[in-house]
Amino acid sequence: MFFVFDGIDGGGKSTQISRLHAALAAKNETIVCKDPGSTQLGEALRDLLLSKGDMPIDMRSEMMLFSTARTQLVQEIVKPALAQGKFVILDRFVMSTIVYQGHAGKLNPEDIRAVNAFATDGLQPDHTFVLDIPVDVAMERLGDTRDRMESRGVDYFSAVRAGFLAEAKSCDKCTVIDATQTVDQIAASIESIAKEIIN
Numbered sequence: 001m002f003f004v005f006d007g008i009d010g011g012g013k014s015t016q017i018s019r020l021h022a023a024l025a026a027k028n029e030t031i032v033c034k035d036p037g038s039t040q041l042g043e044a045l046r047d048l049l050l051s052k053g054d055m056p057i058d059m060r061s062e063m064m065l066f067s068t069a070r071t072q073l074v075q076e077i078v079k080p081a082l083a084q085g086k087f088v089i090l091d092r093f094v095m096s097t098i099v100y101q102g103h104a105g106k107l108n109p110e111d112i113r114a115v116n117a118f119a120t121d122g123l124q125p126d127h128t129f130v131l132d133i134p135v136d137v138a139m140e141r142l143g144d145t146r147d148r149m150e151s152r153g154v155d156y157f158s159a160v161r162a163g164f165l166a167e168a169k170s171c172d173k174c175t176v177i178d179a180t181q182t183v184d185q186i187a188a189s190i191e192s193i194a195k196e197i198i199n
């Protein structure tokens with residue numbers, strides 16, 4: 001079983017991932033990973049992509065680097081874990097690239113889908129939870145210390161939010177969660193959907 005959490009920055013993914021992890025761990029061995037990250041190559045690419053510096057990174061390069069980190073994660077961790085019957089909860093996946101580098105970054109989402117079909121060897125989540133919050137709430141939650149991606153302006157994040165909502169609408173294995181609710185309310189909805197899918 002493969003669950004993904006995605007959505008605009010500041011939506012509270014980490015908290016909800018911990019809650020679902022705790023809920024599922026009693027049922028089955030469950031691992032949590034971060035995209036980009038969780039492998040040596042993924043962590044190195046994460047540093048490169050998120051650290052603020054003066055190295056120019058073209059949007060196409062950015063898209064390929066996120067996708068490369070994902071390939072390593074899928075090959076090294078996710079596919080082997082699923083093959084062993086473990087549950088996997090992933091913090092972001094392909095939808096993030098389609099939204100951040102596509103809808104907001106102006107690359108063609110269809111090109112990104114094609115690159116990622118190869119990058120992930122066609123692996124698709126059983127379900128994706130898209131945590132949605134208004135852009136002004138996201139900006140407030142991010143505060144003043146921001147990484148390279150978080151430093152992009154309100155217009156970029158408005159396109160990110162709209163992109164996630166559009167992608168989720170055309171996806172039958174996705175649920176948009178109103179992440180302005182309380183942590184307990186959100187966790188309860190997610191847990192009930194996840195358990196329904198598992199059963």
Ligand code: TMP
Pocket residue numbers: 009034035036066067092093094096097098100101149150
């Ligand atoms: P995180 O902070 O949720 O771990 O995500 C890292 C940042 O990278 C976040 O701002 C979203 C962004 N991102 C992309 O732009 N494209 C991607 O494909 C992924 C996975 C993340």
